Amino acid sequence: MMGVLQSGVDLSTLVEGVNLLWVLTVTFLIFFMHAGFAMLEAGQVRSKNVANQLTKNMLTWSIGVIAFFLLGAGISSLVGGLTGGGDYAVSDLFAIWSAGSADWVSWLFGAVFAMTAATIVSGAVAGRAKLRAYVSYTILLAAVIYPVVVGFTWAGGFLDQFGFQDFAGGVIVHGMGGVAGLTAAWLLGPRIDRYSEDGSVNVIPGHSLTFAVLGTLILAFGWYGFNVGTAASVFALDDGGVLQLGAFDYVGRVALTTTLGMAAGAIGAGAASLYKTGKVDTLYVANGMLAGLVGITSTADNILWVGALAAGLLAGAQLPIVFEFVEKRLQIDDVCAVFPVHGSAGLLGALLYPFIATDTWANGFNASFFADALVGQVLLVVVITAWTVAATAAVFGGLKAIGEARVSRQHELEGLDVSEHGVDTYPEFGRPDAATDGGFVEEEGILRPDGGASERGGIKLVMGFIRPDKLGDVKRALAAVGAPSITVTNVSGRGSQPAKKGQWRGEEYTVDLHQKVKVECVVADVPAEEVAEAIAEAANTGDPGDGKVFILPVEGAYQIRTGKTGTEAV
Numbered sequence: 001m002m003g004v005l006q007s008g009v010d011l012s013t014l015v016e017g018v019n020l021l022w023v024l025t026v027t028f029l030i031f032f033m034h035a036g037f038a039m040l041e042a043g044q045v046r047s048k049n050v051a052n053q054l055t056k057n058m059l060t061w062s063i064g065v066i067a068f069f070l071l072g073a074g075i076s077s078l079v080g081g082l083t084g085g086g087d088y089a090v091s092d093l094f095a096i097w098s099a100g101s102a103d104w105v106s107w108l109f110g111a112v113f114a115m116t117a118a119t120i121v122s123g124a125v126a127g128r129a130k131l132r133a134y135v136s137y138t139i140l141l142a143a144v145i146y147p148v149v150v151g152f153t154w155a156g157g158f159l160d161q162f163g164f165q166d167f168a169g170g171v172i173v174h175g176m177g178g179v180a181g182l183t184a185a186w187l188l189g190p191r192i193d194r195y196s197e198d199g200s201v202n203v204i205p206g207h208s209l210t211f212a213v214l215g216t217l218i219l220a221f222g223w224y225g226f227n228v229g230t231a232a233s234v235f236a237l238d239d240g241g242v243l244q245l246g247a248f249d250y251v252g253r254v255a256l257t258t259t260l261g262m263a264a265g266a267i268g269a270g271a272a273s274l275y276k277t278g279k280v281d282t283l284y285v286a287n288g289m290l291a292g293l294v295g296i297t298s299t300a301d302n303i304l305w306v307g308a309l310a311a312g313l314l315a316g317a318q319l320p321i322v323f324e325f326v327e328k329r330l331q332i333d334d335v336c337a338v339f340p341v342h343g344s345a346g347l348l349g350a351l352l353y354p355f356i357a358t359d360t361w362a363n364g365f366n367a368s369f370f371a372d373a374l375v376g377q378v379l380l381v382v383v384i385t386a387w388t389v390a391a392t393a394a395v396f397g398g399l400k401a402i403g404e405a406r407v408s409r410q411h412e413l414e415g416l417d418v419s420e421h422g423v424d425t426y427p428e429f430g431r432p433d434a435a436t437d438g439g440f441v442e443e444e445g446i447l448r449p450d451g452g453a454s455e456r457g458g459i460k461l462v463m464g465f466i467r468p469d470k471l472g473d474v475k476r477a478l479a480a481v482g483a484p485s486i487t488v489t490n491v492s493g494r495g496s497q498p499a500k501k502g503q504w505r506g507e508e509y510t511v512d513l514h515q516k517v518k519v520e521c522v523v524a525d526v527p528a529e530e531v532a533e534a535i536a537e538a539a540n541t542g543d544p545g546d547g548k549v550f551i552l553p554v555e556g557a558y559q560i561r562t563g564k565t566g567t568e569a570v
Contacts, residue, residue, distance in 0.1 A: 073107055080151040179389060209283060267316065
């Protein structure tokens with residue numbers, strides 16, 4: 001370093017280059033959080049809505065970032081000047097279009113924050129919002145709704161006059177996104193069958209806890225870009241041109257409080273779940289980790305480490321309580337719990353600031369600072385909540401009024417993957433050309449049929465109900481006895497297999513319809529008893545729930561293409 005400094009390098013250039021590199025690095029880290037959001041949200045929805053959720057996450061970034069570039073960044077500057085008493089001009093709306101390289105780096109850093117706020121909403125409205133409705137709202141959020149919030153705050157607007165504290169967007173980003181999600185979910189109404197006629201709650205588990213947990217960990221990793229990355233200046237020059245640390249002089253505190261808040265949030269949610277249900281719910285622990293991060297995001301740069309633990313614990317512990325209140329009392333179907341994770345946790349964390357700030361306790365209790373900070377935080381929470389509710393209600397209310405907010409009942413039952421995108425995320429049994437494993441028998445390039453001359457005096461249907469994981473073994477067994485042609489269907493039902501209890505986000509539910517696979521073989525030249533025995537032997541595990549096999553007579557058969565009938569058509 002000394003050699004560089006002695007070589008005559010302009011220190012201001014060095015400072016700018018290092019700082020820009022830091023900002024770009026953490027920006028890319030924050031962008032990676034979208035992978036976490038995609039996995040987390042996809043894991044918490046039904047399998048028939050996974051592709052829709054993934055598509056919304058990709059379009060949030062793709063469409064939202066363009067809207068933020070073309071208009072959103074300019075709106076922020078204009079609102080900041082208009083409401084904060086600063087300089088402003090209509091040209092501010094388009095200033096970013098012709099800005100320089102350094103300004104575009106700053107814009108990109110702001111853009112990943114904006115897109116985080118936007119993607120939070122998608123989890124609340126999962127499973128029933130029309131794609132075009134969500135895209136329309138995303139455009140307006142990125143172009144107007146979120147930029148107005150930034151204008152009120154970080155861009156020097158009127159809230160800045162009250163000395164609010166929101167270091168990395170606990171309220172401006174996460175609180176706003178959570179409140180917007182709750183409002184949109186309320187206007188859309190719950191998913192079909194979410195509530196019974198008597199108002200009782202029906203639990204609808206997501207399709208993959210694995211996805212949800214992995215998405216959580218990716219988000220937690222990216223959060224260091226969110227919080228630590230906000231300490232955007234590595235170096236600075238003092239008035240004498242001497243190189244010194246910039247915001248990095250407090251970066252250690254930010255890293256510590258972020259980590260402690262994350263850990264405490266998971267513990268708080270897990271403890272609350274244990275108290276409520278007697279079990280430590282995995283999804284609550286995952287959601288609590290995120291709630292803890294949200295809870296200290298506003299204050300990470302200026303709170304005691306003990307305060308970080310307290311804020312994280314409270315943010316995690318409130319999660320089951322708030323979710324139950326939203327679900328049962330308000331009867332709002334917040335699919336991915338975005339309000340308790342991002343909304344209430346963010347608002348709570350901001351309001352805790354006067355109680356845990358270093359300035360409050362620097363020299364004993366500073367009552368003046370406490371009072372001023374409390375006023376600023378309350379105003380921050382109230383103003384942003386009110387604006388977000390009003391703006392979101394206007395957009396989704398308008399879309400609902402013209403019938404463009406929610407998919408049809410038929411499309412919701414079918415799943416948004418098919419109705420909105422024409423795809424099947426898990427096509428093993430849902431598409432006619434899907435390949436599975438084993439048992440494929442060909443003769444002269446075509447699949448050999450099971451028909452021909454009947455050896456048993458007629459056509460028989462062999463129908464087996466088996467465990468899904470035994471399908472491959474059954475296919476191979478059928479091919480071995482000369483009956484490879486099968487029809488496979490996913491089914492559920494109950495027989496002698498006992499019911500079991502499940503739990504999803506702290507709510508217990510009974511599973512008395514077990515997942516099975518129905519295998520059907522129509523045979524003529526192969527004895528039906530041999531086919532039935534082959535299925536039974538291949539599907540047997542010796543445990544309850546292995547299934548059953550039935551043999552039924554078939555009165556007739558017709559082959560559509562050739563017109564053959566009887567055994568020749570099998």
